[in-house]
Amino acid sequence: MNDLLFIISLLLSSIIAGFIGSLTGLGGATVLVPIYTLFLSIPIEYATGASLISTIATSSGAASAYIKDRITNVKIGMGLEIATTTGAIVGSLIAHYIYEHHLAFILFIIFGIVILTSIYPQLKKASLELPKPMKPDWTTRVFQLYGKYYDVALKQEVEYYGVRWWLGEIIMFFAGMISGLLGIGSGALKVIGMDWAMNLPIKVSTTTSNFMIGVTAATSSSLYWIFGYIQPVMAGITAIGVLIGSFIGSKVLPKIRNVRLRLIFMLILAFLGIEMIIRGVELWI
Numbered sequence: 001m002n003d004l005l006f007i008i009s010l011l012l013s014s015i016i017a018g019f020i021g022s023l024t025g026l027g028g029a030t031v032l033v034p035i036y037t038l039f040l041s042i043p044i045e046y047a048t049g050a051s052l053i054s055t056i057a058t059s060s061g062a063a064s065a066y067i068k069d070r071i072t073n074v075k076i077g078m079g080l081e082i083a084t085t086t087g088a089i090v091g092s093l094i095a096h097y098i099y100e101h102h103l104a105f106i107l108f109i110i111f112g113i114v115i116l117t118s119i120y121p122q123l124k125k126a127s128l129e130l131p132k133p134m135k136p137d138w139t140t141r142v143f144q145l146y147g148k149y150y151d152v153a154l155k156q157e158v159e160y161y162g163v164r165w166w167l168g169e170i171i172m173f174f175a176g177m178i179s180g181l182l183g184i185g186s187g188a189l190k191v192i193g194m195d196w197a198m199n200l201p202i203k204v205s206t207t208t209s210n211f212m213i214g215v216t217a218a219t220s221s222s223l224y225w226i227f228g229y230i231q232p233v234m235a236g237i238t239a240i241g242v243l244i245g246s247f248i249g250s251k252v253l254p255k256i257r258n259v260r261l262r263l264i265f266m267l268i269l270a271f272l273g274i275e276m277i278i279r280g281v282e283l284w285i
Helices: 003-024 029-039 044-068 074-100 104-117 120-124 138-142 165-182 187-197 202-227 232-255 258-284
Strands: 146-151 156-161
Touching (some): 003 029, 003 232, 029 044, 029 258, 074 104, 074 187, 074 202, 104 165, 104 258, 138 165, 146 202, 165 187, 165 202, 187 202, 202 232
């Protein structure tokens, strides 16, 4: 593949990843790393480095639009960031050890397993436009886990409140660790933490996830830069493409029904999870 074709491939791949990431709350990198490693044959350590930079771009592009639409809950997102940034530091250090000892196949398999296991909670809510109300607990009051937004697709204002803040924080720590370990924004796990554990509406979960992943990725990328896993040119092209894709996705999301959005989310996770496990096993053997 010549240089021009390679650059075009990087740009198109990152636009697609940014669009999907913005639409589902995955953060782009969850789609980008498999595309780069499986289809463009980029070493996983450099793919993860570029994807972290792209994740920051996704968060900047999509989150600003979602905040303007008043869907993102900034207060909840900032409260959960304490756990994700701590986990990101731990995950980045583990990733460096794995790369240094040539055990990259472990990351492929972990990546696939993480993606596939995040499908089950989505299946349980596959037919729901809005989550079933749960009784508020002490964390609902103490951490003010509530808000409201106007749903364009449902043509109604949606009021909601979250529960089990402590469970959300636990999941967010592991989401941050996976972010540092795999070079992704771990948007899938963040969505699970807010959608399943805290019982927030899927649109609030995905948009707040987009807001959070930038902070998590910035923490991980600083360590990846020190370790030499970020190639500036690749990261720059990737960031531009993802920013374009995430902007397009932010315009489409408010018009899509929640059930359809969840279906897209699950299909993408299933395909990428299986492909990453297969590649990991091939490298192992």
